Amino acid sequence: MxxxxxxxxxxxxxxxxxxxxxxxxxxxxxxxxxxxxxxxxxxxxxxxxxxxxxxxxxxxxxxxxxxxxxxxxxxxxxxxxxxxxxxxxxFVDGQSMRDVVSQQAPMPPEQAVALIHKIADGMAYCHDHDVIHRDLKPENILITNANQPVIIDFGLALTKEARRVTYANLTPSAGTPDYMSPEQIEGQRGDKRTDIYAVGTMLYELLAGHVPFAGDNYQVVMQQHLQAAIPRLDEDKPGIPPQIAAVVTRCLQRNPDDRYPDMRALISDLDHLDAVDTSILQKGTGAATAVPFWRSPTFRTVAVSILVLLAIVVLAVAAQGLRK
Known part of the structure; x- marks a missing residue:
């Protein structure tokens, strides 16, 4: 309508x-x-x-x-x-963060960190109320004239009342691969560390002017998230303090257990950047062990297509038999 x-x-x-x-x-x-x-x-x-x-x-x-x-x-x-x-x-009088990224990235570190800090604070509040967004990206954040980010679109949110819902239950194309965590790509429902991965991706983009993992299509991007070496922000964008690069790298760890345990731990590091341990930059950027083909998004897409095709063939054969 x-x-x-x-x-x-x-x-x-x-x-x-x-x-x-x-x-x-x-x-x-x-x-x-x-x-x-x-x-x-x-x-x-x-x-x-x-x-x-x-x-x-x-x-x-x-x-x-x-x-x-x-x-x-x-x-x-x-x-x-x-x-x-x-x-x-x-009604939020502002512009999409996507437009802000397009117009202003790469941003000065102080500006990018301040913006992400406010987003992380909002997400910490969500997590305190058992709400996980699961689709954080610039398109789902508005920036007011006072430079206040406002998170929108909780359609993919996971709540305590909807624990049974997995990311895969929604639609195959739900979400945006550029900001999806490895566990989401593998069909898991995710948790608060899933949002931490997305926040780290956005901080990388604000500082570098592009996302850490890119490709010509969704499948390539998803495989990058699963297998490619985590790029070092301070090498991609010389001049970025290693402490900020270390924060981003910790957010982007493939194993959720290796990320910040919660959004408030991330905020604490953003508040005390001088004290951030940078050793993760040496041990946390290697390429992942190759994911078995049967666990890859490509395999799942092909498998679903084959099953649908087989179902069509079975129905067609059954219909032919009924006509006889």
Whole structure:
């Protein structure tokens, strides 16, 4: 359902169509009751008809209504109008962090660390409330005119009420490979250290002007995360203090046990950079042992395709038999 400027949806008057995704439309709207500018997220029929995607929307409703922090977009409620559910959040007057990265990266270390510190603080609050974002990336962060980051889109969030949900349960293309942790790529649900990996990736990008792992397609990028040597930020971008490079390298460790145990430990190192142990730069950047092909994303993609093809063949043969 596409709404036009000036249309009224429940108690909201549509101001602007902000974005159209595969599963929902996002509008800037005026709340006729409160008199506030808000953001209205309305799922389309495809999302409502897809159990996994609709569960994602419902989870976002629950999460956004529980979290209240300067670095997190505030949920203002939810409702249903003409049998269509919707989510209402605060309107954040700012620009996407993706635009900030494009315009300002590589950033001076002090500026990049200050920005990441605020993001990490918001995520520490989330983790304290048993919410793991699992899709942190510049596209899901807004930067206000006061340089305050605001984290948005908790559709992939893992909560204590949804422990059964794995990353693989959602969709094969859920998330963005540039910021996905190795455990996500392998189909695990992840934990708070998954968000730490994404924060480290964003800090690397702010300082270097590009992500640590890149490739021509998703499969190549995912294999880089699983197998390539972790690049040293201070070698990629000479002039970066080794202490900051060590923080990034620890965030990007493939084994979650080798990363910071929680976001507050990362924040502590950002607060005391002079005291950061840099020995990880010598022992933590080697290439990983090759992942067996049967565990690789490529194998899984091929396997799923073969299974789908076999199912089609079986159905076709069965249909042919019924005709006879």
């Amino acid at each position: 596409m709404l036009q400027i000036g249309d009224q949806f429940d108690r909201f008057q549509i101001r602007t169509h902000m974005a159209q995704g595969g599963m929902a439309d996002i509008y800037r709207a005026y709340d006729l009751t409160s008199g506030k500018e808000v953001v209205l997220k309305i799922p389309n029929r495809m999302m409502i008809g897809d159990p996994a995607q609709y569960e994602r929307f419902q989870r976002e409703l629950a999460v956004m209504n529980e979290l209240h922090h300067p670095s997190i977009q505030t949920g203002l409620g939810s409702g249903q109008f003409n049998r269509t559910p919707y989510l209402v959040t605060e």
